[in-house]
Amino acid sequence: MRIVIAEDSVLLLDGLTRLLVAEGHDVTGYTTADEVVAALGPSAAVPDILVTDVRMPPSHTDEGLRAAVHLRSLHPRLPVLVLSQYVEQRYARELFAGDVRGLGYVLKDRVADVDEFLDALGRVAGGGTVIDPEVVAQILARTRRSGLETLTPRERDVLGLMAEGRSNAAIADRLVVGLPAVEKHVTSILTKLDLPQAADDHRRVLAVLRWLEHEPTNGERP
Amino acid sequence: MTSPTPPGSVSDDLRVVAPAFVDLRALAAAPVSVATWRGISQLVIGSVVLLLAFLVLTVGVATSLSLVIVVVGIPMLVATLWLCRPFAELERARLHAQLAVEIPAPRYPQRVGVWASWGGVLADSRTWAHAAYILVAGVVLTVQGVLVSVAGGFAIGGLVYPVVALASGMSHPPIPLVLMVPGAVLLLWVTALVTQAGSLALVRSARALVGASARAEAVEAARQAQLRAAQAEGRAVQLTETRTAAVGAADEERRRIERDLHDGAQQRLVALGVELGSARRKASSDPEAAAALEHAHREVKETLAELRDLVRGIHPAVLTDRGLDAALSALAARSPVPVRVDVPDPPALGRASTSAQAAAYFVAAEALTNAAKHASASAVTVTATVAGQNLRLVIADDGRGGAVAAPGSGLDGLRSRVAALDGTFDLDSPAGAGTRLTVEVPCAS
Numbered sequence: 001m002r003i004v005i006a007e008d009s010v011l012l013l014d015g016l017t018r019l020l021v022a023e024g025h026d027v028t029g030y031t032t033a034d035e036v037v038a039a040l041g042p043s044a045a046v047p048d049i050l051v052t053d054v055r056m057p058p059s060h061t062d063e064g065l066r067a068a069v070h071l072r073s074l075h076p077r078l079p080v081l082v083l084s085q086y087v088e089q090r091y092a093r094e095l096f097a098g099d100v101r102g103l104g105y106v107l108k109d110r111v112a113d114v115d116e117f118l119d120a121l122g123r124v125a126g127g128g129t130v131i132d133p134e135v136v137a138q139i140l141a142r143t144r145r146s147g148l149e150t151l152t153p154r155e156r157d158v159l160g161l162m163a164e165g166r167s168n169a170a171i172a173d174r175l176v177v178g179l180p181a182v183e184k185h186v187t188s189i190l191t192k193l194d195l196p197q198a199a200d201d202h203r204r205v206l207a208v209l210r211w212l213e214h215e216p217t218n219g220e221r222p
Numbered sequence: 223m224t225s226p227t228p229p230g231s232v233s234d235d236l237r238v239v240a241p242a243f244v245d246l247r248a249l250a251a252a253p254v255s256v257a258t259w260r261g262i263s264q265l266v267i268g269s270v271v272l273l274l275a276f277l278v279l280t281v282g283v284a285t286s287l288s289l290v291i292v293v294v295g296i297p298m299l300v301a302t303l304w305l306c307r308p309f310a311e312l313e314r315a316r317l318h319a320q321l322a323v324e325i326p327a328p329r330y331p332q333r334v335g336v337w338a339s340w341g342g343v344l345a346d347s348r349t350w351a352h353a354a355y356i357l358v359a360g361v362v363l364t365v366q367g368v369l370v371s372v373a374g375g376f377a378i379g380g381l382v383y384p385v386v387a388l389a390s391g392m393s394h395p396p397i398p399l400v401l402m403v404p405g406a407v408l409l410l411w412v413t414a415l416v417t418q419a420g421s422l423a424l425v426r427s428a429r430a431l432v433g434a435s436a437r438a439e440a441v442e443a444a445r446q447a448q449l450r451a452a453q454a455e456g457r458a459v460q461l462t463e464t465r466t467a468a469v470g471a472a473d474e475e476r477r478r479i480e481r482d483l484h485d486g487a488q489q490r491l492v493a494l495g496v497e498l499g500s501a502r503r504k505a506s507s508d509p510e511a512a513a514a515l516e517h518a519h520r521e522v523k524e525t526l527a528e529l530r531d532l533v534r535g536i537h538p539a540v541l542t543d544r545g546l547d548a549a550l551s552a553l554a555a556r557s558p559v560p561v562r563v564d565v566p567d568p569p570a571l572g573r574a575s576t577s578a579q580a581a582a583y584f585v586a587a588e589a590l591t592n593a594a595k596h597a598s599a600s601a602v603t604v605t606a607t608v609a610g611q612n613l614r615l616v617i618a619d620d621g622r623g624g625a626v627a628a629p630g631s632g633l634d635g636l637r638s639r640v641a642a643l644d645g646t647f648d649l650d651s652p653a654g655a656g657t658r659l660t661v662e663v664p665c666a667s
Contacts (some may be wrong), residue, residue, distance in 0.1 A: 088544055
């Protein structure tokens with residue numbers, strides 16, 4: 001894969017580059033958001049995935065995020081994995097406002113868990129969606145939708161993993177249960193929350209996120 | 223010499239210089255009482271002093287007035303009047319020594335410059351009062367002197383005469399002895415009472431005319447009180463300002479430490495984790511090396527997690543970058559107890575100062591920790607609003623209650639933090655009925 005990384009810590013950029021090169025990828029690294037935006041202009045060849053930090057020079061706030069949103073509008077098919085010192089629901093909303101295919105948003109520290117990182121990288125590059133569990137937990141804490149309380153605790157866990165962008169197989173793996181059990185939970189959740197039975201994962205993520213983030217109408221508040 | 227009366231206590235004068243008028247025993251012992259004999263000695267010395275003063279004053283004033291027309295009279299008048307001040311001091315000292323009364327000295331207006339100080343002397347009512355005292359005290363002492371010598375003279379004569387008459391064999395005294403002796407004894411008491419009354423009259427005049435004026439003292443006391451109040455007010459303003467600055471500086475320092483840790487140790491650990499992780503993947507052919515690397519990698523990941531928690535406890539970057547609303551979401555997401563965050567108007571929270579937001583954040587963090595650790599709560603709601611000029615945070619759980627902000631506890635530290643911002647901290651935690659913590663912090667703090 002051709003991977004572009006934007007990361008202002010030279011030490012970490014080096015480490016990631018070496019890791020990914022060893023995995024057989026072609027890696028280009030940049031240390032500022034402006035450089036990446038310049039390198040991936042309208043006429044530039046689109047890489048297989050862009051990995052970017054949020055907090056980067058010059059203001060050390062959300063340059064990376066803004067660059068990601070900008071590049072996604074320029075290259076709608078560009079998969080982007082956003083790494084952040086902290087994850088935050090409103091950043092997520094900004095990032096996932098459009099198409100959620102090929103998008104990832106995870107805590108930067110999780111990069112240290114190399115297997116997880118490579119897994120997330122592969123899923124995003126393959127058009128999947130990866131949302132950090134902390135973001136999902138935040139969304140769940142803020143949701144005002146009624147209906148959540150009708151879910152069993154296990155169904156809530158499954159809903160969270162669905163919102164993280166995991167496939168049924170991955171959920172089964174994570175919860176150490178069989179695939180049929182997960183499928184049963186998913187069907188039950190979608191029925192209870194009145195969501196369409198989506199065939200592909202990214203449409204399911206989108207449906208779940210939209211449902212969770214939807215502002216309540218009158219009388220809907222629990 | 224210690225004075226039996228505290229300065230300025232007018233009511234005590236009667237007991238000290240004229241006890242015969244308030245106490246029957248003192249009345250009975252009046253001719254031999256200390257007050258009477260002090261009064262006699264005062265009368266003798268005072269008469270001389272006042273006579274001299276009277277002469278100086280009358281000669282000085284009369285001469286000055288007659289010379290006003292040739293200008294020289296004015297400085298003479300000033301000098302004469304000015305002399306009344308040391309005289310007043312002398313008189314206060316004399317009364318203190320002779321009658322054991324303490325009369326507070328007045329404050330004279332201080333003027334800078336020759337003309338101004340002359341004018342000050344002429345315009346000072348106290349100095350004129352001293353002059354008036356010379357006249358008043360002169361009259362008092364004169365009347366007292368006449369009465370004491372007449373009554374005292376007849377008393378002594380009435381007691382001595384019968385002895386002399388009996389000794390010399392005189393058979394027909396001009397007044398019958400049965401009348402003369404009781405009359406003389408009565409006059410003895412009259413002399414004592416007149417002496418004490420005169421002392422009292424003199425002390426009262428001195429208090430009014432050579433002591434500090436009651437009105438001037440009240441004005442001065444009020445001025446001093448006002449000055450102290452203004453100083454206290456200034457001090458309070460200064461303390462509030464420095465306290466706010468100190469809180470702000472502490473928050474700023476926390477942010478700096480957070481930034482340093484993030485840019486330094488955290489980044490290095492993440493990079494180390496990546497290195498170890500990739501080394502572990504490569505070393506899969508050597509099981510021993512792989513196990514060692516696996517262990518090291520796990521250690522790094524755990525250290526990283528600990529460091530992350532530590533950094534968040536110092537000052538979460540999300541609070542600096544995205545404000546209280548986002549920071550509360552992050553707290554809720556990490557809480558083991560399900561938390562509902564309710565922020566009806568997120569942009570409004572941005573009106574609160576960073577110190578106020580930081581205080582609210584740390585209160586919420588502590589309350590959520592307590593709800594999970596001690597209260598065994600199953601649900602918590604966090605509500606943040608801006609009410610008037612205050613940032614208002616309410617954290618309510620359904621746990622076992624009974625929480626107290628014991629000294630040295632986390633809640634106690636937060637109460638101090640809130641108090642330092644002039645905020646209020648209300649912990650309502652009845653046993654068995656959940657805990658409700660309400661904190662209000664001024665947005666501007």
